[in-house]
Amino acid sequence: MFTTQEEWDRGYVEGRRYRPLGDAERSLLATRLAPVAGSRALDVGCGTGELAAHLSSSGYTVDAVDWSETALAEAGARYGDAARWLRLDVEEVEEDDGDALHVDGYDLITLRFVAPFLGARDRTLGSLGRRLRPDGALVVITPLAAATPAERRGIALDEDELVRLRSRWTAAERHDAEGLVVLVLHGPR
Template sequence: MYVARAEWEEHYSDGKGFRRLGDKERRLLSEHVPAPGDGGRALEVGCGTGDLSVFLTSLGYGVDAVDYADSAIARARERHPDADRVRWICGDVERDDPVDLHPGGYDLVVLRLVVPFLTDRTSVLRGLGERLRPGGAVVVITPVAAHTPPERRGIALDEDEIRVLAGPWEQADRFDADQLAVLVLRGACPTGTGATAADRQRPGGR
């Protein structure tokens, strides 16, 4: 579901936002993707007004928070004036080259309520996977079509779309948080192998 940048600018300029970060999402992130013992670096793609990025700092991360709406970044800065472990970045991870991302890579990349709006989901996730440090994870949090009204279908993924996202990863764990799917993806395949998690579970798979 493509939405033009101007529409996102208007959305945040008008004071609108999205579903607030829930307690179950916080618990799942705390349990499954805590920061490494010596701290870590996280990237949030589509940070909006920044609540998730600030929460990630409580887990021990320094965070690069990216959104392509200037109005979203402005509201995030205003909402979290003391978030000194968050670096707010205006840019489009899918289209802008280069976005000012951390050259040393990331221990965690999170896309919350973002993936349905990407034009090329597979390519974006593959590129983000290439930025992971060893042992790192990509977390996708998304509405599920089965729990979404038909008129809002564009903001959600169905089960087939979720399986496609999970397929290229060595480990893909799924959890549920108040009718949101939470995918924790680790070990992206090298580009072009075509192998899937299911392939690697079969005899002879990796």
């Protein structure tokens, strides 16, 4: 499991790529989280930009952040101005740091294949939750540990972790999408 910026960069340089965005995920985002005029999204851990580009084509104005320069360079080359591509460690961004992220908040914040890698998960998700606009949603997309081979369980969340995560929000929906768990969270506690 990658834990440093250098490891993430090296993984992308070596050609490591992750599961493409699936039709079930696209459908779920379209039906549950369709944007309205002026909607803003933040894609955390955007990697090579597929989800950020999808959100942009759906009508969101998108900020996409990743720790890897290599991933962001590929995202920018592939998807151009579909998003504002930002290199930063989301765990280090302070709530009042308006230089990197929009101070007026986001209607949607996505973390696809990111939550298991967060060292300070509760603090980081809480901080991101406070960046949501009223009625905004934080979406966590993750493999389920029980359905993940033992040698790769570090990239997934287990049922106890999912229950704990859901308990920190006033409203939480769980959806299954092609072997992934999609949590749609509203109202951080």
